[in-house]
Amino acid sequence: MTSAQTTLGLLSQALIAAWLINRVALRLPLCIRAVVVMGGAGFILLQFDNGLSAAMAMRALWGDPSITTMQLLALSIAGRPASIGRTPAIALAIIGIVFYVLALGLGDFDPYRIGFAAGPLVVVLAGAAAATWWRGQPLYLWLLTVDLAAFGLGIMESNNLWDYLFDPLLVLAALVVAIRRR
Amino acid sequence: MKRAMQHWLPLVAFILALLTAWPRLLPGDAMRFKIASVAGTVAAQPSQSTQLLNNPQPSAHAATLTELADGRIAAAWFAGSEEGARDVAIYFSTFDGARWQPPAPIVSRAQVQSDTGRLVRKLGNPVLATDWQGHIHLWFVSVGYGGWAGSSINHSVSADAGRTWSPAVKMITSPFWNVSTLVRTPPLALDNGHSGGWGLPAYHEFAAKRSEWLQLDAHGNVRDKVRIPASQQTLQPAVVALDPRRAIAMMRDTGPANRIRLATTSNGGRNWDAAHPTSLPNPNASVALLRMQDGRILLAYNPQTANRDKLALSISGDEGANWGPPKLVEDSAGGEFSYPVLLQARDGTVHLAYTWQRRDIKHMAFAPNALEAGK
Numbered sequence: 150m151t152s153a154q155t156t157l158g159l160l161s162q163a164l165i166a167a168w169l170i171n172r173v174a175l176r177l178p179l180c181i182r183a184v185v186v187m188g189g190a191g192f193i194l195l196q197f198d199n200g201l202s203a204a205m206a207m208r209a210l211w212g213d214p215s216i217t218t219m220q221l222l223a224l225s226i227a228g229r230p231a232s233i234g235r236t237p238a239i240a241l242a243i244i245g246i247v248f249y250v251l252a253l254g255l256g257d258f259d260p261y262r263i264g265f266a267a268g269p270l271v272v273v274l275a276g277a278a279a280a281t282w283w284r285g286q287p288l289y290l291w292l293l294t295v296d297l298a299a300f301g302l303g304i305m306e307s308n309n310l311w312d313y314l315f316d317p318l319l320v321l322a323a324l325v326v327a328i329r330r331r
Numbered sequence: 332m333k334r335a336m337q338h339w340l341p342l343v344a345f346i347l348a349l350l351t352a353w354p355r356l357l358p359g360d361a362m363r364f365k366i367a368s369v370a371g372t373v374a375a376q377p378s379q380s381t382q383l384l385n386n387p388q389p390s391a392h393a394a395t396l397t398e399l400a401d402g403r404i405a406a407a408w409f410a411g412s413e414e415g416a417r418d419v420a421i422y423f424s425t426f427d428g429a430r431w432q433p434p435a436p437i438v439s440r441a442q443v444q445s446d447t448g449r450l451v452r453k454l455g456n457p458v459l460a461t462d463w464q465g466h467i468h469l470w471f472v473s474v475g476y477g478g479w480a481g482s483s484i485n486h487s488v489s490a491d492a493g494r495t496w497s498p499a500v501k502m503i504t505s506p507f508w509n510v511s512t513l514v515r516t517p518p519l520a521l522d523n524g525h526s527g528g529w530g531l532p533a534y535h536e537f538a539a540k541r542s543e544w545l546q547l548d549a550h551g552n553v554r555d556k557v558r559i560p561a562s563q564q565t566l567q568p569a570v571v572a573l574d575p576r577r578a579i580a581m582m583r584d585t586g587p588a589n590r591i592r593l594a595t596t597s598n599g600g601r602n603w604d605a606a607h608p609t610s611l612p613n614p615n616a617s618v619a620l621l622r623m624q625d626g627r628i629l630l631a632y633n634p635q636t637a638n639r640d641k642l643a644l645s646i647s648g649d650e651g652a653n654w655g656p657p658k659l660v661e662d663s664a665g666g667e668f669s670y671p672v673l674l675q676a677r678d679g680t681v682h683l684a685y686t687w688q689r690r691d692i693k694h695m696a697f698a699p700n701a702l703e704a705g706k
Contacts (some may be wrong), residue, residue: 152500155448200445209450209475212509249507254539257560262508265555266358287341292344301351307503308355308553310621317507 154306158213162204165214168222183222186220186226215316216299217292231288238326245320246313264311271297271310284328336542359554362546362599364530364572365520381699384424384431384684384692386410391422391595393439393456394684394692395517396674399492400465403427406676406680407437407457407469408692414455415478421457423493426682437496443473443485446498446571450475455482462537463520464526464663466490468551470502470531472513480536482513485494486551502553504533504545512689514544514566514601515617517672521546521599521685522575528554532568532580542568542582542592544600559594568594569620571628575599579651581630582606584613589636591618593651611645611654612636621673623681623699630654631671642668642685658702660695663683675699 161188167190174182216221224231225252250262263270282290296313299305307313384394388410395407404426411419417697421438424431444451455469467489472482485499504512512533514690521528529547534540535558542562546555565582572578576599582592591613594606611632616639619631627648634657643657660683661668671685680696687693 152391159448160678176669200441203451205444205448206450208448210508212503228494253511253537254563256560257558259556259558262556262558264506265553266356268356271349271352271356275349278345279342290341290345290465294341294348297345298348301348301353301355303355304499304650305503307505309503310356311506312503329437 154304156308157304158203158208159202161195161214161219162207163194163224164226165207166190166193166203166215166221170192171226180248207228212316213312216296216305216313217315218319219318220292220295231292233323233326234290235327237289240325241323242320242327245317245323246314249317249320261309261311264309267310272316341388350380359546360523361529363522363575364599365461366572374620379430379694379697381695382431383687384408384694386422386691388412388418388422389478390414390416390419391691392686393670393690394672394686395457395459396672396682396684397461397467397517398674398676399461399467401492403492404458404676404696405461405467405493406431406684406692406694407459408686409455409457409471410434412421414689415453417453419454421454425493426696428696431694432469438469438471438487438499440473440699443499445491447473447485447501449501452476455479456513458514458517458531459598460518460520461588462549463607465492467493468518468529469496470551471516472519473500475691477510479513481510482511483509483515483531484524488551491547499547500551502545502551504553504556505535507537508562509620510678511535512543515571515670516557516619517674518547519570519572519578519600527586530570532570533566534566534650536566538584540564540566542566542580542606544568544580544596544603546600555601556583557600558604558642559603559606561607562592562594563586565592567617568617570600571620571622573622573650576589579620579628580606581609581618581651583617584608585615585616589613589615591632609651609654614638617670619673619683621675621681623675624679625699629673629681629702631660631673631685632657633669634659641671642671644683644702658700 170189278290350465420436422435518529568580590608591611642661
């Protein structure tokens, strides 16, 4: 029996595939693109004779994307891509790289631990998100709101808040944005 | 009015989300180890035996032991055509005090793949433990891509003494594609109110080697993860509780010092003091620890800085500060006797199991007084 968390994990891989196909098929008429995107996303969920699907292979490679990534992918596919901005992208890229290097064993400090009793982390993030909301940019507060709600409901396999906030693919995307945008 | 609502809506939604998440954002209770009450449980004549477990495959490795609610001893190990092969499965057997039952596979690669919704290329190190309800918990590692450094941990439970097992659940313990958290050594039961939980020794291998400590709730969910300070180049911490708050961990040293490293905690594993090398040699091989009912600590290890062709037991009567001379249980040049595991049953019998020549698992059961000099 597949758990709800496993189902969500597999669907999140389909979401990544859908975003990639959508990017490639941008020039197709909308209705045809929708069929191609949904067909492609559905295809990667299909299990073959050996019990494997492309989504399972992708999931074994990079795990489940964060809730933030899922939101951004969904907005992009829906034709309402979120404009993150270069400065936040640079900040996320730097924080993410330092975070992963430390979490992978450089030194005695493991920042991943902070995400298990994440009250102080949420206070810092909420302060930053509320400040941008006050300046008329509610996007970050919305992203954090959905992340927190998902964490509260435990919809992912992880019990660590970091895994809901960002993931290596999102940090990689932020790095690309930080380097490309001038 | 509508504009004001649009403005304030994100903040209201955020507060609701925060309230939803709040219980999961708080730190857990203070950690205490469950110390088994042993008064009056020691049998007069514990059983004595030495036998192989009749592994049905060409290769076997990494045994783990637990005592079942009915007093039988259960073992699990991984076996297949060779370590890392796609046909490797987790095997399980029980010991009734005289004989081991024929082993049976309880976890296969295909089943884990289906249960966890992820490609699985190979299975490895199992760890067994029995909780206060008599349920057997099984943790084991699996790999999707790459070598053992790409491992992650899975958890399964049996409520019927190992006949059937729940679907394996993937434990998320690392933010980078969940790679590189492994288990090898048994957990300590935690005593947090009635719900319990586990302190599970773990380790990290990718990019850097580190010993770690996972705190799990009674259902196996990860609630905290602690990196043992100064544990670089160590793996597979073996942990025993000295009292409800204090414990020691002894770690495999991957070199170059080749000395077993030791770390202590005095707050139930929430924080660990910096690990330091002991005088005990270690050939980059797993060790086992047991706090016996008389309070002494028993160590099983390879007492050399290279090779695994000797296996020995040593005793400490002062909580790991000093160790007695090694008592050899295996000594055969060119052989491999490795990955020991220790258990003391409620009847007082000490059980030692280990990889024997990579072909089988060997089990020895003996009375604690057999460890005294000359016996």
